[in-house]
Amino acid sequence: MVKILADIDKFFNPKSIAVIGAAREPGKVGYSILDSLRKGFSGKIYPINPFADRILGLQAYKNLANVKEAIDLAVVAVPKKAVITVLKDCARKKIKNIVLITSGYSEIGDSKGEMELLKILKKAKTRFIGPNCLGIFDSYSQVDTLFLPEEKLARPKQGGISFISQSGAFGSALLDLIASEGIGVSKFISYGNQAGLKDVDFLEYLGEDEKTKVIVCYIEGVSDGRKFMNIAKRISAKKPVIVFKAGKTEKGAIAAASHTGSLAGSYDVYKAAFKQSGVLEASSIEDIFDFAKALEMQKPAKGKRVAVVTNGGGFGVITADAIAEAGLELAGFSNESIKSLGKILPEYGRVHNPLDLVGDADKERYRQSLDILVRDKNVDGIIVVALLQTISLQPEIVDIVAEAKNKAEKPIVVCSTGGDYTKKYLAEFEKKGVPAFITPERAVKAMWALVKYGEVLGKF
Amino acid sequence: MVKILADIDKFFNPKSIAVIGAAREPGKVGYSILDSLRKGFSGKIYPINPFADRILGLQAYKNLANVKEAIDLAVVAVPKKAVITVLKDCARKKIKNIVLITSGYSEIGDSKGEMELLKILKKAKTRFIGPNCLGIFDSYSQVDTLFLPEEKLARPKQGGISFISQSGAFGSALLDLIASEGIGVSKFISYGNQAGLKDVDFLEYLGEDEKTKVIVCYIEGVSDGRKFMNIAKRISAKKPVIVFKAGKTEKGAIAAASHTGSLAGSYDVYKAAFKQSGVLEASSIEDIFDFAKALEMQKPAKGKRVAVVTNGGGFGVITADAIAEAGLELAGFSNESIKSLGKILPEYGRVHNPLDLVGDADKERYRQSLDILVRDKNVDGIIVVALLQTISLQPEIVDIVAEAKNKAEKPIVVCSTGGDYTKKYLAEFEKKGVPAFITPERAVKAMWALVKYGEVLGKF
Numbered sequence: 001m002v003k004i005l006a007d008i009d010k011f012f013n014p015k016s017i018a019v020i021g022a023a024r025e026p027g028k029v030g031y032s033i034l035d036s037l038r039k040g041f042s043g044k045i046y047p048i049n050p051f052a053d054r055i056l057g058l059q060a061y062k063n064l065a066n067v068k069e070a071i072d073l074a075v076v077a078v079p080k081k082a083v084i085t086v087l088k089d090c091a092r093k094k095i096k097n098i099v100l101i102t103s104g105y106s107e108i109g110d111s112k113g114e115m116e117l118l119k120i121l122k123k124a125k126t127r128f129i130g131p132n133c134l135g136i137f138d139s140y141s142q143v144d145t146l147f148l149p150e151e152k153l154a155r156p157k158q159g160g161i162s163f164i165s166q167s168g169a170f171g172s173a174l175l176d177l178i179a180s181e182g183i184g185v186s187k188f189i190s191y192g193n194q195a196g197l198k199d200v201d202f203l204e205y206l207g208e209d210e211k212t213k214v215i216v217c218y219i220e221g222v223s224d225g226r227k228f229m230n231i232a233k234r235i236s237a238k239k240p241v242i243v244f245k246a247g248k249t250e251k252g253a254i255a256a257a258s259h260t261g262s263l264a265g266s267y268d269v270y271k272a273a274f275k276q277s278g279v280l281e282a283s284s285i286e287d288i289f290d291f292a293k294a295l296e297m298q299k300p301a302k303g304k305r306v307a308v309v310t311n312g313g314g315f316g317v318i319t320a321d322a323i324a325e326a327g328l329e330l331a332g333f334s335n336e337s338i339k340s341l342g343k344i345l346p347e348y349g350r351v352h353n354p355l356d357l358v359g360d361a362d363k364e365r366y367r368q369s370l371d372i373l374v375r376d377k378n379v380d381g382i383i384v385v386a387l388l389q390t391i392s393l394q395p396e397i398v399d400i401v402a403e404a405k406n407k408a409e410k411p412i413v414v415c416s417t418g419g420d421y422t423k424k425y426l427a428e429f430e431k432k433g434v435p436a437f438i439t440p441e442r443a444v445k446a447m448w449a450l451v452k453y454g455e456v457l458g459k460f
Numbered sequence: 461m462v463k464i465l466a467d468i469d470k471f472f473n474p475k476s477i478a479v480i481g482a483a484r485e486p487g488k489v490g491y492s493i494l495d496s497l498r499k500g501f502s503g504k505i506y507p508i509n510p511f512a513d514r515i516l517g518l519q520a521y522k523n524l525a526n527v528k529e530a531i532d533l534a535v536v537a538v539p540k541k542a543v544i545t546v547l548k549d550c551a552r553k554k555i556k557n558i559v560l561i562t563s564g565y566s567e568i569g570d571s572k573g574e575m576e577l578l579k580i581l582k583k584a585k586t587r588f589i590g591p592n593c594l595g596i597f598d599s600y601s602q603v604d605t606l607f608l609p610e611e612k613l614a615r616p617k618q619g620g621i622s623f624i625s626q627s628g629a630f631g632s633a634l635l636d637l638i639a640s641e642g643i644g645v646s647k648f649i650s651y652g653n654q655a656g657l658k659d660v661d662f663l664e665y666l667g668e669d670e671k672t673k674v675i676v677c678y679i680e681g682v683s684d685g686r687k688f689m690n691i692a693k694r695i696s697a698k699k700p701v702i703v704f705k706a707g708k709t710e711k712g713a714i715a716a717a718s719h720t721g722s723l724a725g726s727y728d729v730y731k732a733a734f735k736q737s738g739v740l741e742a743s744s745i746e747d748i749f750d751f752a753k754a755l756e757m758q759k760p761a762k763g764k765r766v767a768v769v770t771n772g773g774g775f776g777v778i779t780a781d782a783i784a785e786a787g788l789e790l791a792g793f794s795n796e797s798i799k800s801l802g803k804i805l806p807e808y809g810r811v812h813n814p815l816d817l818v819g820d821a822d823k824e825r826y827r828q829s830l831d832i833l834v835r836d837k838n839v840d841g842i843i844v845v846a847l848l849q850t851i852s853l854q855p856e857i858v859d860i861v862a863e864a865k866n867k868a869e870k871p872i873v874v875c876s877t878g879g880d881y882t883k884k885y886l887a888e889f890e891k892k893g894v895p896a897f898i899t900p901e902r903a904v905k906a907m908w909a910l911v912k913y914g915e916v917l918g919k920f
Contacts (some may be wrong), residue, residue, distance in 0.1 A: 027851055028851075029851065032851060069849050082586060094873075104808060108808040111806075133771070147851065148849045148851070149849075149851065150851065151881065152849045152850075152878075152881045152882075153849040153878065153879070153881070154879045154880060154881070159507065167772065167773060167774025167775075167777075168774075169771070169772030169773065169774055169819060169847055169850075170772060170774035170775060170778070172849060173772070173775075173847055173849060173877040173878050173882075174774075174877070176849060176877075176878040176879035176881075176882065177877060177878055177879050177898070179879050180878075180879030180880045180883065181879075190518060220774070220777060237543070246774060246777040246778050246781060247781065247784075248781045248783045248786060249780065249784035250784065251780045251781070251783065252777050252778070252780040252781035253789050254780070254783060254812075255773075255776050255777040255780040255812070255814050256777045258773075258810060258816070259773035259774060259776060259777055259816065260773070260774075281847050282768075284899065284901045285778075285877065285899040285900070285901065286899060288900075307832050311629070312627065312629030312630060312633070313627060313629065313715075313718075313719035313720070314625075314627025314628075314629055314630035314631075314678065314680070314706060314720075315627075315629060315630060315633075315718060316715050316719060317627075317680060317706040317707050317712050317715040317716045317719055318630070318706050318712070318745075320709065320711045320712040320714075320715040321706060321707065321708045321709045321711070321712035323711065324709035324710065324711050324712060325708075325709060330711050348564065348568040348569075350718060352714075352715065352718050354715050356718070357721065359628075359629060362907075376748070387629055387633055388612060389608045389609075389612045389613040389632060389633060389636060390491060390608065390612075390629075391487055391488075391489065391607065391608070391609065416634040417634070417636075417637060417745065418612075418613065418633050418636040418637055418640075419613070419614045419636035419637050419638075419639050419640030419641075420614060420640045421611065421612045421613070421614070421636075422612075422633075422636065422637075423640065438637070439744065439745040440744060440747060441744045441746075459662075
């Protein structure tokens with residue numbers, strides 16, 4: 001690994017962490033960070049607080065100098081007026097990685113203050129994230145600098161999706177949403193004003209990170225457009241990069257300028273650059289995690305001809321509409337498939353795509369049709385609409401689709417629309433590695449991402 | 461009420477119901493219907509089954525003739541070959557309302573068979589729903605002919621939204637989804653092949669029905685375009701009509717022809733007709749219930765100038781984008797508001813729309829800004845983004861927004877993005893009558909519906 005990437009890795013895998021500004025009072029930032037860290041991180045934690053002996057059961061230190069051992073990472077959450085002193089302490093202590101949570105710099109117009117920090121940090125050759133950020137979360141090492149209490153913001157389980165977010169609030173809310181959907185995450189990075197390490201550095205790092213299978217970026221503006229796109233292009237050849245761009249409209253861009261100070265730039269330029277560099281653009285929050293989930297669980301498609309299997313005719317119609325609107329195609333089944341499918345449908349059934357297995361379809365009818373469609377060379381991907389409310393469809397449909405998915409050289413996604421009973425099985429599908437969606441529109445968009453990424457990889 | 465509407469009302473408010481084809485075996489359609497009915501319906505239920513004395517604890521009858529009392533409604537779920545005989549029995553018994561569940565008629569090409577039924581029913585002057593349908597559900601009378609077992613498909617609580625669905629599977633899955641979201645429903649109608657009563661009849665009926673505040677229609681094609689639009693236009697003047705049209709694309713239309721036999725017709729013609737008749741078109745499943753929920757809970761807007769209040773800057777940017785994309789406008793605050801808002805923001809805060817209350821905003825900061833925006837004449841609607849993960853924002857934000865909503869002459873909707881903790885509060889908002897959404901995009905679309913319906917009512 002290149003040096004800068006190895007250095008970034010130390011943020012996620014430190015042996016010891018100092019929390020400077022660790023607070024004793026619940027509800028304070030410095031308390032929350034310490035609390036998040038001590039719950040999972042197995043390395044040594046040093047709370048630094050001039051007035052405390054112990055915090056949250058851990059021995060506290062009046063200042064950094066009192067800590068005899070080496071410290072790999074400092075998380076700084078002190079009031080702005082104390083930051084300079086703290087950074088100098090860190091330099092003396094030879095701490096090479098700092099997450100600076102404190103805000104009140106360039107984001108509110110104090111670029112001069114930010115430059116001062118930068119000078120100290122550069123001189124000490126410190127790598128740092130922030131200021132004005134939430135910092136990082138790593139589901140494996142459990143380094144967790146988010147000051148949002150776990151009872152309000154759940155941490156996701158281990159998995160292959162990693163996030164870079166220019167907005168801390170956006171990124172963390174998404175993390176929380178993802179956790180509640182049972183989706184796994186590797187790393188999360190809120191980089192704030194990116195005075196030190198920048199979006200492009202993290203992007204590059206995640207491109208190399210073996211635990212990261214899919215990268216998601218929330219950006220308002222990027223630090224260096226050309227560099228970002230070049231890196232994204234290189235990474236896209238081995239793992240998908242999904243970007244959600246905020247500040248797309250004129251009014252949104254104005255809001256972005258006021259929020260992160262980003263010059264959002266022309267959205268058309270971004271759009272063209274995304275396309276050219278193989279970045280998949282998510283156009284809504286739901287897109288982000290639908291795309292990420294599908295791409296983590298599924299192989300990309302080798303073409304855009306999609307088969308739809310359903311036990312509800314109306315859902316077939318809606319799915320067909322969504323496929324056309326997404327620029328995908330309904331596959332024309334091979335003659336062989338048409339013949340075989342004809343045999344498994346009830347006498348009044350008709351072989352079309354969408355394939356309506358009719359309301360009384362049971363798991364066997366699904367198994368047989370999936371068998372046929374998995375083999376059909378005219379089909380590049382399959383959307384299985386399985387309405388679980390019917391009397392006939394058994395819960396074993398989950399295993400049947402999972403088997404088909406494991407066997408298939410093409411992606412399979414599921415749509416099951418419904419309430420609590422259905423939602424339980426959506427989770428079951430995903431436990432077996434099949435991405436499952438609550439509406440046909442979302443299943444189609446996920447398929448779109450799988451097709452698009454197949455195209456990026458040059459599969460068709 | 462016009463006679464036909466009074467007749468339709470008898471489907472929803474019968475004193476007695478016969479279930480013809482009531483079955484003893486769980487898993488059969490005739491069993492599920494009886495089971496659904498007996499759980500809530502307080503009138504008399506007569507299971508008809510030639511081989512049973514009792515079913516599900518109810519006395520059963522060998523045939524209709526054995527029932528001495530008058531019967532208001534028959535639900536027929538017998539095999540196709542027995543339907544003619546059963547309908548004749550119903551005629552003799554002078555049953556004036558029939559729901560015919562049995563399928564296998566025009567939807568699979570047997571229009572002749574359907575004509576035969578029609579002849580008998582017309583002669584007996586019977587009003588009927590079907591064939592090939594799920595029938596009806598009424599949350600108040602608990603008439604429930606859906607053969608989808610309650611453990612798989614939850615029934616929603618009482619409320620003001622009513623549905624007409626050309627697709628039984630679609631309608632019922634939506635009903636289930638709505639139930640799980642805690643949204644209330646008045647009536648649900650799956651009319652199948654509409655050989656007897658048609659979409660237009662139900663639409664007109666729901667227009668008159670006092671328990672129905674918002675009407676939702678799923679259509680692939682309508683029985684009589686001009687009539688449908690005329691009725692919709694008349695109803696729209698007093699309550700919102702939301703339509704989800706399937707079969708919009710060429711491929712979707714082909715699928716629709718194969719599903720309900722509907723000639724979907726040109727989508728452009730539909731679209732123009734919807735617009736002209738004041739119908740709000742939902743373009744996704746999520747739209748349907750987001751629109752319905754917002755319109756049931758909120759007053760329509762008197763203009764399209766929207767204020768956004770947020771404690772997460774990134775969410776402000778995304779919301780601003782979504783507002784522009786939806787054709788709404790960001791309100792320009794009045795000078796008075798700007799002055800007052802300036803006083804409640806922290807010193808580094810800036811008064812813009814979206815109004816960023818900054819990450820440390822507490823409920824008081826929200827209360828004060830809502831107070832100002834509710835009074836601002838330049839603001840037609842308010843989107844409150846409340847990220848509940850922060851340390852500072854207390855759960856009482858729910859009461860604060862609810863109070864503002866009750867006071868305001870303009871609609872207020874909420875967006876809170878997050879996991880389980882947040883979702884709990886989304887439900888709390890709605891219990892207090894404030895429509896709440898998990899993403900800014902969905903909150904904006906709901907606001908769009910409120911603005912659009914205000915326009916339909918001529919409010920601006």
